[in-house]
Amino acid sequence: MTPQDASDANGGRWSDLDRPPLNAAALRRGLVREGALWSQVEVVQRTGSTNSDLVAMAAEGRAAEGAVLIAEEQTAGRGRLDRRWTAPARSGLFFSVLLDPAEVPVHHWGWLPLLTGVAVATGLSRAAGVDTALKWPNDVLVTVGGEERKAGGILAERAGERGVVIGVGINVSLRADELPVPQAGSLALAGAVSTDRDPLLRGVLRALEEWYVKWRRAGGDAGLCGLQEAYAAGCATLGRTVRAELPGDRSVTGEAVAVDGDGRLVLATADGVQEPVGAGDIVHLRNGGGSGR
Template identity: 80%
Template structure:
């Protein structure tokens, strides 16, 4: 048995019947085929970070390499935040993209594109309503409250590559959540939490969106990406606080996502200010908390 097939076996670590291991061989048969974006797919039982591992091998891999982990011990989100979850409780994977024909100034759309693809794939396959929080969070509704169930981290690697990491909580229960504001597909009432079809659906959705965007030379309007992101973005139309680099903050109504993927805030002073980086807090009425 090769290391990449280790998770195919029902080994001694499989003690939770509600969390069976992913079937790597079946996933490869479904996704790695002639003409597909996906060139390889490996599943490992545990690793520190799939992004770190895939980036280290990017120079020797073709575009479309996929690395999936049943458990991450040092998963990273934006701003070096840690992402933790029990083994086999979610989808934790990274993909290698090499959009060499797309102008580099449009590569900033890749994490937003991934968000659209993940939300679309999960909505169809899991039957759970999902929304996007700019720039890279996946939201679900649990008991009428928005909760973060997933996140995306895109990192440049070498001259021509981008490694995109995705983490989605699938079967986490309340007592397993890392923070109270977290959620999962199970808690959101998903009709399916079988991770094999969920992963297939997400990767097929990502392949479609990436192909359409690439064929449009990365133009977010021509590809329909800008419109799709705006339609699924829970941040738009909300009063938000942008916590910016350097300790600054900006409050206003989120009115648009511009052609560069930046969030445009309309401030009380009547100025429309684009925000390209920073944490976004969805402000709520007094006493209702924040997100």
């Protein structure tokens, strides 16, 4: 029995009965099996960033493809553009996975965070019974009081020459007075039928495995495996007027009309130009429920 399992068993961390600890042993039994993607599952009580830790583990040879690192609490979680992600202990799912799609051309790897977004939306729909949408490229949105709120985010980082570490943060049981910013949300506030994190995590990881295997078998071709269509179907950004804040203090405003084969957001500008955006911050301006990042 690991220290984590012993802590689970003795109940020493049940300081908040609404937020029980994850059951590491049960997660391993449900996810690590012969022929499955997930090769190891580790739960830690507290860390700065699961992404940083898993990148280091991969560099040291302590993690291979399919490794999953989960934290009950993150103190230095990071989102896109180095934004901080903080939440009370055991109030969400904070985890990272190590993938190594060596047979997929590197120019297709940009689809991995979008693929993860589709998997998160799929898994939460199944396990929590809550409707989610994706804001390009990889924010997870829920509806709270008729307004879109960000309940999760995804961050992909290279781990050496071959691997990619993908971090996921999802607000599960955050109450209104615990939200870090007014634009944030949680599954509980969105009316989830369950906030039990064990089945939520299993659901997301199983959906991630399903999509990753399809994408990898298709050689990373998002159109061939149905990923491009699935992402577009769940993307709240498409059909809206948005402002793309790009590197170099440049911005482009236009209607988001498509996600292309490389995962880029295509904007149709007022002067008739279609401009693909591969990196940047997207602000929803109108058409489809308010404004916000």
